[in-house]
Amino acid sequence: MKKSTRQIRESYDDFPYHSFAYSNSAPENLAAVAHLFGLDTPDMRNARVLELGCASGGNAIPFAVRNPKAHVVGIDLSEVQIEEGRRRIAALKLKNIELRALDLTSVTKAFGQFDYIVCHGLFSWVPEDVRQAILRICRENLSATGVAYVSYKTYPGWKAHEIVRDAMLLRAGRDGDIRNRLALGRGMIDFLRAHARGGSVLAKAIEQDHATIARADANYVAHDYLASVNTPCYFLDFVGRADAQGMTYVAEADPMAMFVVNYGDEVARPLLAECDGNQVLLEQYLDFVGDRSFRSTLLVHNERKADIRYRMDETRLRKLHIAASLVCADGEARFDQSPQRFGTPAGGVIVLDHAVSKAAALALMHAAPFTMSFGQLRDAARERIGDAGAVSDDVLDSVLTALIEAIVIQGLGRYRLAPVERLRENPFLTDAARSYPAHRSEGQISHTFNVWHEPVVLDAAGQLLLPYIDGKRTRADLLVMLEQAVKQGLALDAKQAVQGGQGGPGDVEAVLGRVLRELCA
Numbered sequence: 001m002k003k004s005t006r007q008i009r010e011s012y013d014d015f016p017y018h019s020f021a022y023s024n025s026a027p028e029n030l031a032a033v034a035h036l037f038g039l040d041t042p043d044m045r046n047a048r049v050l051e052l053g054c055a056s057g058g059n060a061i062p063f064a065v066r067n068p069k070a071h072v073v074g075i076d077l078s079e080v081q082i083e084e085g086r087r088r089i090a091a092l093k094l095k096n097i098e099l100r101a102l103d104l105t106s107v108t109k110a111f112g113q114f115d116y117i118v119c120h121g122l123f124s125w126v127p128e129d130v131r132q133a134i135l136r137i138c139r140e141n142l143s144a145t146g147v148a149y150v151s152y153k154t155y156p157g158w159k160a161h162e163i164v165r166d167a168m169l170l171r172a173g174r175d176g177d178i179r180n181r182l183a184l185g186r187g188m189i190d191f192l193r194a195h196a197r198g199g200s201v202l203a204k205a206i207e208q209d210h211a212t213i214a215r216a217d218a219n220y221v222a223h224d225y226l227a228s229v230n231t232p233c234y235f236l237d238f239v240g241r242a243d244a245q246g247m248t249y250v251a252e253a254d255p256m257a258m259f260v261v262n263y264g265d266e267v268a269r270p271l272l273a274e275c276d277g278n279q280v281l282l283e284q285y286l287d288f289v290g291d292r293s294f295r296s297t298l299l300v301h302n303e304r305k306a307d308i309r310y311r312m313d314e315t316r317l318r319k320l321h322i323a324a325s326l327v328c329a330d331g332e333a334r335f336d337q338s339p340q341r342f343g344t345p346a347g348g349v350i351v352l353d354h355a356v357s358k359a360a361a362l363a364l365m366h367a368a369p370f371t372m373s374f375g376q377l378r379d380a381a382r383e384r385i386g387d388a389g390a391v392s393d394d395v396l397d398s399v400l401t402a403l404i405e406a407i408v409i410q411g412l413g414r415y416r417l418a419p420v421e422r423l424r425e426n427p428f429l430t431d432a433a434r435s436y437p438a439h440r441s442e443g444q445i446s447h448t449f450n451v452w453h454e455p456v457v458l459d460a461a462g463q464l465l466l467p468y469i470d471g472k473r474t475r476a477d478l479l480v481m482l483e484q485a486v487k488q489g490l491a492l493d494a495k496q497a498v499q500g501g502q503g504g505p506g507d508v509e510a511v512l513g514r515v516l517r518e519l520c521a
Helices: 003-014 027-036 061-066 079-092 128-141 157-172 178-195 201-215 218-225 235-244 265-275 279-290 302-307 355-367 374-385 393-410 431-439 460-468 475-487 505-519
Strands: 048-052 071-076 097-101 114-119 142-153 247-252 294-301 321-323 340-343 349-352 414-416 447-449 455-457
Touching: 003 079, 027 061, 027 114, 027 142, 027 247, 027 294, 027 414, 048 128, 061 079, 061 431, 061 447, 071 079, 079 097, 079 431, 114 128, 128 142, 128 235, 128 247, 142 235, 157 178, 157 201, 157 218, 178 201, 178 218, 201 218, 235 247, 235 279, 235 294, 247 302, 265 279, 294 302, 321 355, 340 355, 349 355, 349 393, 355 374, 355 393, 374 393, 431 447, 431 460, 460 475, 460 505, 475 505
Parallel strands: 048 071, 048 114, 071 097, 114 142
Antiparallel strands: 142 294, 247 294, 321 414, 340 349, 447 455
């Protein structure tokens, strides 16, 4: 093992990274995004999934729970993290996932074929020989119709962060106890924030990163800013490297930034003319426009390049199962042609001016965080608009398809190829999701995961309720439980220490609703 690789292993053994689910890397998301761009992928239910750099399995375990007939293999250099993950897997009694402590450069074709390969938060943090191995594994170990996901830091956005990293390394050095180095690095940023020349590139970079470095979790800051290897690249260079290994670019795991229409007409018109249909070149231009610093890229074998389509296909759009929380921002929705704004919790806005699209938006809002199929949206829209807004089937389908396309392009919701639905009438989570926090190691953040492959960090209310969201208790039962806890002094959140019943019933009910939405229970 090379010295640089050994140093990386020791840093993660000594200071393990918090291991979470990353929603964009979920194989269900990879399949849905590939589908959008013309590619069919292996069935999720019995897929073989390989994760490179799996840490303690926080990103692999939730998929294994959702898909008991699939088989998941995770690889990581850190034996400490692998052992932690194995203990959790054993405690959860999962039989379809295994974690192995391996150097990626030792993985060969003989390791087997996988339908989905996930490599999150690794490519930019490892030496060149390991980066080559990652792309080689994508070529040699990915099945013919499989999809690989690789995330990495990108220029131009990381140029400014590099200045900050270099300043931290100047004081903290590259060797020694990581906790001490982190304290030294943070001190350097405090010093420069106070004394860097106002308006300089350095001062702007420091101001941009200061809050993250000062307040973010120590594990994240240490491994992101003080790691021995930190190698961002331009998107064009990454695609070129992948192509040299026989892999071709499909899309981003979150495709919203791929669509030039989202940048406004003044950006779209000249770039479309300049790039003349070259999607990769177009996106490299957009990385400069948006100062992009991170990508999560989907790759497939070069043999599938001719099948990729960058125009949305209505047949494929109608096969999606859509979830979106679109709330009318202009009073009560009117089922007519008048334009009204609908917004998402994340701040996205769409203007709808058709009774069908407004009715569908309301149906999606009431179903969220669960999905609706195209057929369910048709039925719901017809029921809401009634006879007064009767339209032909062709018009109905056209308006609904346009709404789904807008949700996808503008990033206003989520989607899958299979339904994400409520499993029980009462709030319900699997045994694994309910017991997940109890099996964490010392120092790890208390969290679980939901059906969208999202980590859910638990506040006091979440920790109280989680064990009881088992399908046996109604929402009313959970509300009574939470109200009693509040009367006994439970703080509902960090900003509102509710004691002695000071929080009204509406406050408690709102907290319960938030907890259940986050958990998708």
